[in-house]
Amino acid sequence: MDRKIHIMAIGAHAGDMELTCGGVLTKYAMEGHMITLLHMTAGEKGHPKLTDDEYRKQKIGEANAFAEKIGGKAIVLDYKDGELPDNDDVKFQVCDIIRDKKPDIIITHWKNSMHKDHATTYRIVQDAYFYAAIKSFKRKLPAHFVQGLYFAENWEDPYEFKPYVYVDISKSFDKWIDALRSYEFVVKSPSFKYLDYYSxxxxxxxxxxxxxxxxxxxVDPLGMKQVYDYFPVR
Known part of the structure; x- marks a missing residue:
């Protein structure tokens, strides 16, 4: 790819996008492209020993460590795990981040999930993506159109998920797996073998x-439209 692009991955919790599209993020970062991981929450609930505040600090450190290892940047918002609100205040906050960072591509959760924060993040991103592109929504920064919106494959978001775009991560796989080890839950979770599953x-x-x-x-069903002058022949 000749032109350098910016990919923003927006997840409900620190660790979500690292697991589901981290190989692609690592691949693009290795080729000199810009990567931003935006986490709506730290995903701080559920640690067997640490308090939520203690685990939040740890998760933020892990998010930054992963991003640094692959050559990207991490942003963790202040919303609480399991309590992510679904309102225009949040959507315009993400809109403003999109206008500020100007990503070419956004990757986020699929719409159907067993986890409420995942489904809420999908709705937030859908509306923020729309708000960011429309000049009539007057904000501090000018409008920005994101060229591509993709939905990552998550074991908690399986309902009606249909793979449409495949991206080769063979050259970035090892570096991605090494970076994933920055997260305690990825390698030590007693309830789910995250590293085994995603690898x-x-x-x-x-x-x-x-x-x-x-x-x-x-992709969104409208994104499946392909227009050709003739049928493509390999």
Whole structure:
């Protein structure tokens, strides 16, 4: 790719986007592109020993460590895990971040999830993406149109998720896995084998796309329209 682009991954909790699209983020960062991870919450609830405040501080440190290892930047907002509000105040806050950072591509959660924060983040991003692009929404910064919106594959967001875009992450896989180890829950969770699941999923998606490793993404149905003068022939 000749032109340098900016990818913003927006997740409900620190760790969500790192697991689901971290291989792609790492690949782009390795090629000199700009990467921003925007976390709506730290995902601070549920640690077996630490208080929420203690774990929040740890998760923010882990988010920054992951971003630094792949060559990106992390932003963690102040909303509480499990209590992410679904209102225009939040949506315009994300709109303003989009206008400020000017990403070319946004990756976020799929719309159907067993986790309320994931589904809420999907709705926040959908509206923020719209608000950011429309000049009539007067904010401090001028409008910015994001060229691509993609939805990452998460084990908690499986309902009606249909892979449409596959991205080869074979060259970035090892660096991504190393960066994932920055998160305690990824390697030590007693309830789910995150590292095993997502590394294995990248093997499956790689096999489906005839690559060693890959990550898959859904798109909005309107984004599936492809226009040609003639049928493409390989």
């Amino acid at each position: 294995a999923l990248s093997v499956v998606r790689g096999a489906e796309s005839r690559k060693t490793y890959a990550e898959a993404f859904a």
